[in-house]
Amino acid sequence: MGKTTSATVRTNRERTETTRLALLDAARALFVGKGYVDTSTPEIAVAAGITRGALYHHFEDKRDLFRQVLQRESQAVAADVEAAAPEQLSPREALLEGSKAYLNAMTAPGRTRLLLIDGPAVLGMEEIMALDDTTSAASLRQGLERADVGRDEASLDALTPLLSAAFDRAALAIDAGADAEETRTAMLWLLERALGPARQP
Template identity: 35%
Template sequence: MKKNKIETEQTIQNIIKIARYHFTEHGYTKAALEDIVKEANLTRGALYHHFQNKKGLFLAVFETVQQEVGEYVEAEAAKSNDIWVQLIRGCRAFLEGAVQSHNQRILLIDGPAVLGWDMFRKMDEKYSMNSLKEQLQLMQEKGLLKPISIEAMTHCLSGAMNEAVLWIADRRDHKEVIDEAMVVLEHLLEGLRK
């Protein structure tokens, strides 16, 4: 029984990997399920068994990308023991991860359009905002932040970073523009410092 569970999980991960490539290269509307199942060596029925439909498959791909960006943010933040530097590093990592060419179309273009605003926000909250909120709460508990609403801080900073990502994605020199955005974000964060 364990073998079947492992094989099923491997099949699901393989479909997600293949679908991610197709959604990245062709976009949601032009990615053909026939091509995805053919490359995965499956039937369309097998794909529907695991994901119900194309939108369900896209959601799984979107979550995978969100999770990877979240892990990158955590890893970059963890490179420092200074809690303030962790926040700064995490913010930069979010901007860097979201504008990676293999993430842009899924996160920034098709994500909101395909999933709808409500689902997009739920995924953003689950994979990005919750980590940001936890960091801000910890910083406030340690007396590093002004005693103002963590909810408001989280939403304002998250919104600023999401908008910055859209702006950065439209530019050619991502590194230079990320540096510019980080100067602004650091000034915003300084305003929250106790």
């Protein structure tokens, strides 16, 4: 029998990850182009250049594959938000810059449909909200906390999902053709009102 080396293990792991990414990419393109319901697993396998059996080796079923496509999209959005709000910014500046980054990130083709339209329809609002709570909503809450939003006047547990929903509504409006600059300006105006007057140093 051949000896298993660390290089062999690494090669197998890389091959596995390459196959998984090919499936996620193919599935994303089809889910955006045709919608979840009209996309079949054989189509995804063909588009990814692998067998249907290999698809089921990596994902439990189409719903599981869709869920992981959404997880990757959510993580990409959260990464953009984090990158736009480095620690050297003041809490207020970080929250505003992160908010701009969220709206920009949601303009990636197909992302709004995946996360805000098909996602809730396929997985249910409870699962989508749980996913959001670990990515974008988590970043938003952290930003609100650091910026001391509410100042004992409003619960962050209540305020965070309300502001998150407003951001999602803005993203949907932009995706539907609303003036992007006007919508971003209005959303930032709303956030500024929640922040209140800037504190003097």
